[in-house]
Amino acid sequence: MRTYSLEILEKYRRIPTTTISDALDRLNIIGVITGLKPIIDDVKIVGPAFTIKEIHRKTNTSEFRVTEALNQAEPGSIMVFDVGGYTEASTWGGLASLSAKIKGIEGVVVNGAVRDINEIRKIKFPVFARAITPITGKSRIATVSINTQIEINNVRISPGDLIVGDGNGIVVIPYEKVLEVLKIAMEIEEKEEKVRILVMSGKPIIEAERELGTKI
Amino acid sequence: MRTYSLEILEKYRRIPTTTISDALDRLNIIGVITGLKPIIDDVKIVGPAFTIKEIHRKTNTSEFRVTEALNQAEPGSIMVFDVGGYTEASTWGGLASLSAKIKGIEGVVVNGAVRDINEIRKIKFPVFARAITPITGKSRIATVSINTQIEINNVRISPGDLIVGDGNGIVVIPYEKVLEVLKIAMEIEEKEEKVRILVMSGKPIIEAERELGTKI
């Protein structure tokens, strides 16, 4: 599995997805997934993607291979399920969250639906999803590939790409761009911190922008 | 009114709608309503349905018969309003919630919109709705029948059917299936509890599934 140093992960952990999105913009990288909401508030996840492609179809239970995927995913990784935005049945729930948390999975991102939100909230496991439904994915959702490239809302996600998620959304940083994006994001953060200090001192933000030659 | 023993109600109260949905699946019963959100978090309602059918049309105030319906509904019941998913005006609000709470109504489910959410939150009355709007239903919504069969998202609801609602969604159990569904749901819960114990002990969930011959 592609991994990242603790130092890189911790630096990313302190940067909001908004700033990472701005850094991706500068490099013309399409990397923002919107419309997925965290089940618990004030959540932050950072880690390499472990990807799962699923489709909705009448199927049998054995094709719903969520626990097989969980068994393969490494501690620290973020499981990213693409169910094509299908929200009529759930692909992830409370027991899987419990097992994932114990295993050290960083979080789960579902372009689809999840269930058992009380249990997920109780154990505070970070799950992002498009919707919530009580209906199981068994016999309704088939897992078609594990740890291969997927695509959600025009954003391509390869296994090992860095995923960062918070209340604003999910961003995907291609593996080979992780250092470059981090450098730009930290520069943006630094500049914004300077704006913040001027604003806190009572300066109108438009003047702070002019003084620092930036634009928020 | 069709009623249920306290024992049955309390057993259902301890079972998440996700498990009830799984039990309905086994009996091929279509009984899950999605897309309605609770106004207050961590809510659980269990009780027989008292159904109200409404439609949106230019009408006069006298046809908006919400308080008449509330007057007829029995303590312990769940008032289920079908407004056909119309969300441009509200069918339920704060004063009705206050009166319903005092009367002992278990909760309200609206396939439409509600208002006065601060008041609803303050008195902690369980209301599920598709949307929130300040606009009144008076002169915009007509009550067309009280306590007759309705249908929301392909789920048929007869007066007295058992309604269970929580953060995951709303499930409808036909009156004549209430004991059978309960039995299956309790078996599923028991099996899941066994999985939970194995997972808590550190066993990968896929192995717990194999050991117990189940699939989450």
Added chain:
Amino acid sequence: MRTYSLEILEKYRRIPTTTISDALDRLNIIGVITGLKPIIDDVKIVGPAFTIKEIHRKTNTSEFRVTEALNQAEPGSIMVFDVGGYTEASTWGGLASLSAKIKGIEGVVVNGAVRDINEIRKIKFPVFARAITPITGKSRIATVSINTQIEINNVRISPGDLIVGDGNGIVVIPYEKVLEVLKIAMEIEEKEEKVRILVMSGKPIIEAERELGTKI
């Protein structure tokens, strides 16, 4: 700028948008904007509108004039951005919120998207928006006019119109109707308070309605 006396503002502050909506109904005024959600719960804003019209188009950064608008807006006013419901990029964020809060802006309403919700929540600045996204509006959104009449969901908003917002939604009271609407809204509130007292005393709400000759 059109202003309102503190007395008028404080009276409006105690009235829910639901009641104001009812008062607007009586005068046949279209004044309710729905679908915009507050970033922080239990929020209430009251103040004259400072309007900004924006459109989504490929543009350059200099056309994104949010801080210029903020510089012009008066303390106590509510900045209302119409981005035509476009939610793929954000028009307002954390630094602007911080600056607006320090300046004494009452709140921000966006028919579009915002970002930096953690920061917005931390400083408790009232922001209402249609969606949340990490993506910046720079180069994606152009400011086309500042403090001219705009229209959101068929509701016309002129600079200085009174805006009131809470968890139920946003209402717009035309400048010249502010006293008339207030008078009607206070009468409705008074009547509802009488209903509330009867209901609290145990009277069925339908009887309270009859006794008081009103309809909730």
